[in-house]
Amino acid sequence: MLSDFVSVLLFFVIGLIFLAFTLFLSRLIQSKGKMGRDKYIPYECGELPEGQAWIRFNIRFYVLALIFIIFDVEIVFLLPWAVVFKKLGTFAYVEGLIFIAILVVGLAYVWIKGDLEWVKSDDLDAMKS
């Protein structure tokens, strides 16, 4: 018998074929407008774009992304715990409690440090000065 994941792979492939086919169909029948340079410049509300968009960019949520990874790993660890929860009963509950408590301490730490804020306090200082 085939593994269940063969059907997942096939599903992916069929999706891909559908997309490629639609694009191909569209290419066959689509209207080609007049060539002109203006059509191919990036949209910036009708103005000529100022410089590139490929700049060094303050992505703001760098620390948030790190915290996200920690909690996402935590979810991966907790899922097996949730699956066997009923079999293990109180033991699993206490274990989960300790595990979550440690994470909550971490969350409280970043919260107090102000890393969960979108506008950081030193940004505000910079804005004032």
Next chain:
Amino acid sequence: MESIAQLLQKIPKYDGLPEMLQALIPIIVSSIVIFALLALAVLFMVWLERKVSAHIQDRLGPMVVGGWHGWAQTIADALKLLLKEDIVPESVDRVLFKMAPFIVFLGAFAAFVVLPFGASSFVTDLNIGILYIVAVSSLSVIGIIMAGWASNNKYSLYGSMRAAAQVISYEIPAAVAIMTVVIYVGSLSMVEIVRAQEGGFLNWFLFRNPFLFLAFIVYFIASLAEVNRTPFDLPEAESELVAGYHTEYSGMRFAFFFLAEYANMFLVSSVAATLFLGGWTAPFSILQFIPGPVVFFVKALVLIFIQMWMRWSLPRLRVDQLMYINWKVLLPISFALILGAGWMAIL
């Protein structure tokens, strides 16, 4: 899936085919069926959204194309998009730009492989079903960042960065809310989750205990953010970012983003219906004659309608409020919920 396999058995000489093909063909056929259903559902949802928003604003919405309440409007729109020129701006990163819609769409579409539409209508029942959905549906973030960065457009860049921050943040409360249900079922399989809720609406996890009811609300809010719907539609906030990460896209590639957005809406609604509203099971025993898929679609559509209703009721959040709600409200609540739900489970 099984019914499709049985139908195929009736084709003459089907038994004569190699075993490999006999195993593969039902999968292929059911995938195509789900694909067609999804495309139909999206066409319907776009029409519904326009109608619902029109009526909420005391307008009529599309009324002309196709006659009855403009039912053919979205079909006409899809055809129009098919005929549009596929513009690739000169300064984009061509490879990433062309690949991004594929990834966004596949991320949304691939999750449908495990959705149980009915007692036997699903492509496959993975034993890690819900984990697979959580994993695959976050693939589309990669596509969104690709689209935003490759476009070389400032609006796209802003939109995609916001989308990335938002989608990864809200994944955590959503996944923890899902886990509360897993505690009660003891399995990650979508079919098992529905089986655990059989026998009337009082057995639905929504009504089992207050913790699960709150978990449903947390999941619903987080899923709104994951699919970038109002009040969390900052990534494509029309009034400030034009169209967010798909500003530079046109024609069919734009249509794929659109399709993915509605497919995602349908996906989160059906996941919520499966986890908390009993999936294909009927709410009352008198209604059991209704086929499972119909019940499933009705439940999903009700949730989709609530999403559309929200869109015209709530204003858009600011980005710092968005992060506040996730990290300082939903996350602590979801941890409290999982501990509460676990406590109720061992009582």
